[in-house]
Amino acid sequence: MENSPPIDRISNLPDELLCHILSFLPIQFAITTTLLLSKRWTPLFKSFTSLHFYYQSSTFNVDVDAFNRYREFVHTVTLTTQFIINFHLHCCSTHWHIFPESLLPSTILRSPTLRVLKLNNINVLGNISVDLPSLKTLHLTGVCFKNQENFHKLLFRCPVLEDLKTIIYYTKRFRHCTTISITKDFKILSKLITADVCQFKFPMMAIRNVRFLVLHISVGLHVGDINFECPVFQNLIQLQLHIRNFQNWDDVVELLQCCPKLQTLTIHKSAMNNNLSINWRDPNPVPE
Numbered sequence: 001m002e003n004s005p006p007i008d009r010i011s012n013l014p015d016e017l018l019c020h021i022l023s024f025l026p027i028q029f030a031i032t033t034t035l036l037l038s039k040r041w042t043p044l045f046k047s048f049t050s051l052h053f054y055y056q057s058s059t060f061n062v063d064v065d066a067f068n069r070y071r072e073f074v075h076t077v078t079l080t081t082q083f084i085i086n087f088h089l090h091c092c093s094t095h096w097h098i099f100p101e102s103l104l105p106s107t108i109l110r111s112p113t114l115r116v117l118k119l120n121n122i123n124v125l126g127n128i129s130v131d132l133p134s135l136k137t138l139h140l141t142g143v144c145f146k147n148q149e150n151f152h153k154l155l156f157r158c159p160v161l162e163d164l165k166t167i168i169y170y171t172k173r174f175r176h177c178t179t180i181s182i183t184k185d186f187k188i189l190s191k192l193i194t195a196d197v198c199q200f201k202f203p204m205m206a207i208r209n210v211r212f213l214v215l216h217i218s219v220g221l222h223v224g225d226i227n228f229e230c231p232v233f234q235n236l237i238q239l240q241l242h243i244r245n246f247q248n249w250d251d252v253v254e255l256l257q258c259c260p261k262l263q264t265l266t267i268h269k270s271a272m273n274n275n276l277s278i279n280w281r282d283p284n285p286v287p288e
Contacts, residue, residue, distance in 0.1 A: 015047055023050050031077065050086040051077065055103060057093040064099070071103050078105040083113055090120040099123060109154065119143050124150065125171060130157040136191075139165040146171055155206070156187045164189070164207070165196040205231045214240040230258045237263045244270040 118139040196214035208231035
């Protein structure tokens with residue numbers, strides 16, 4: 001017994017359980033483990049259902065070659081993986097916006113199995129093709145699109161979307177907030193439950209069914225103006241307003257008139273607004 005070879009109990013576990021164990025590792029280490037550990041583990045990475053990519057680079061230097069190598073790695077892994085449910089892609093480089101190519105594989109936007117998509121500091125600059133029939137969570141933080149059309153294409157081709165967060169930009173005015181024109185033919189995201197959006201970068205009519213809304217406001221709401229056509233939020237019960245450079249509190253009252261079932265209202269003021277008092281006329285009627 002003392003000379004018997006050690007038993008590899010882990011390798012005898014089912015593939016599903018092994019993939020779950022590997023999902024706790026950074027994706028680079030998980031892939032390396034499957035390729036180097038043993039032949040039993042080699043095909044496992046093709047069965048990963050969650051892919052989490054984090055690209056980091058020097059704060060001071062722009063290494064285009066390193067970026068391109070990592071981009072190739074992301075695309076290769078994504079194309080090889082057969083059943084993706086969760087996809088997270090985060091770029092930690094301070095120079096992320098200058099790279100002409102995107103880390104995001106175009107195929108991920110046409111994934112029939114994808115349920116969670118979270119992108120941070122990513123360029124989506126080309127014309128895109130989108131078909132995400134299973135996507136329920138979409139978080140876009142610091143994502144730069146080629147134009148408004150591409151953003152809307154992504155947004156409205158997620159028919160079962162439930163959770164949405166957007167902080168987006170467009171290439172022509174990367175560092176500035178851009179308004180979008182509101183038209184009557186926007187689709188309604190009928191399954192949406194939670195939304196966290198910026199007033200000037202989002203077609204508000206599309207999210208009128210939400211129950212929980214976080215709205216980031218700067219300057220003014222301009223309710224009734226073409227830049228902010230406020231729908232009636234028939235299902236909204238919780239509203240958070242994040243205020244920056246804002247003084248026209250009567251606009252908030254106008255917004256409240258569009259929330260007949262509202263139960264909770266929370267207002268967060270930025271540091272530069274801390275000395276401003278909240279002065280508004282009493283809403284009539286107050287939401288029941």
